């Protein structure tokens with residue numbers, strides 16, 4: 001494994017790392033990706049919700065057209081359980097082809113893998129980065145196959161393997177998401193549902209001929225829900241969600257993942273930068289986390305292309321990149337945290353205020369446009 005000392009080294013070929021590598025290649029900045037998993041590995045079974053803005057990025061890096069199993073969301077129905085207030089978002093009203101898209105994680109990572117090969121980006125599969133030392137002139141990466149240096153190391157490891165600085169913002173919600181595919185009596189017709197309940201939000205996202213369910217509950221309750229047998233699970237889901245899609249007929253294997261807000265940020269000093277889930281982990285309620293991660297990746301590539309090669313990865317370049325990302329990331333974090341905290345309780349005055357909020361969203365077109373654009377494009381919508 002020999003690397004060119006001028007190459008940007010990217011840790012992780014997940015969506016953030018791969019998009020960053022493709023965008024760097026388009027900008028003519030040499031890059032190499034180090035991916036712990038072997039080439040043959042398929043991504044896991046999770047389902048991703050992509051914003052319209054994320055689609056634009058995937059188009060720019062030449063991946064969008066290669067994606068097979070993408071389901072558009074053209075309408076979103078937003079409600080709260082046990083109280084008044086319903087709002088509808090409609091792509092046609094907002095003059096966009098779709099409000100968002102749903103696709104399997106494995107589908108996206110497979111298309112990105114092909115695109116990296118097609119663009120001639122070097123990817124070392126089966127190479128795990130174990131530690132990164134941050135120097136003045138270079139970052140030194142200790143990997144399972146030896147030591148490499150680079151003017152810039154991009155950490156896109158999903159935030160779960162390399163040691164990271166303590167998050168600057170951290171909030172534990174004591175909520176866990178139960179995720180699985182479900183089949184409903186009525187076809188989805190590209191409509192998604194977001195339903196707020198005092199235990200946490202639940203979402204149904206159209207995915208192929210089924211729905212991807214993200215059911216949030218307190219961590220103890222989520223464990224109980226995930227352990228129910230199929231019949232009891234479908235019954236509980238119907239009571240939780242109501243019958244807008246008819247009965248729930250089938251559910252795939254349930255998985256759980258704990259939800260939190262953690263913002264470590266991208267300003268790790270010169271020579272090392274964090275993007276995607278390595279920089280921030282968000283609650284899925286507003287579908288912001290993944291999309292912010294793609295924007296990190298794309299904007300970082302532009303920032304790298306903006307400086308002469310001898311300034312690549314220096315403190316000034318990374319500080320400028322971090323400044324450029326601040327409003328988008330803070331906006332996504334704040335919006336998500338606001339939704340989780342405002343909707344996940346049963347305090348009567350708040351319940352009524354939420355009902356009024358949903359009513360306002362329904363009847364005030366400028367507010368609707370504001371919320372929809374934020375969900376589609378982030379804080380700079």
Ligand SMILES: Cc1cc2nc3c(=O)[nH]c(=O)nc-3n(C[C@H](O)[C@H](O)[C@H](O)COP(=O)(O)OP(=O)(O)OC[C@H]3O[C@@H](n4cnc5c(N)ncnc54)[C@H](O)[C@@H]3O)c2cc1C
Nearest residue numbers: 012014015016036047048049128129157158161276277290
């Ligand atoms: C369990 C779980 C379930 C989720 N479910 C959903 C969901 O239902 N819907 C949704 O929208 N979002 C979901 N998310 C969030 C979504 O997966 C992330 O937003 C997205 O995958 C982040 O992309 P990323 O590229 O930053 O990280 P990742 O997708 O995590 O990719 C990181 C990559 O880095 C590689 N890697 C890790 N460590 C190293 C190392 N030391 N050296 C080399 N390579 C390394 C990994 O093998 C992987 O390929 C979920 C997240 C988790 C953790």
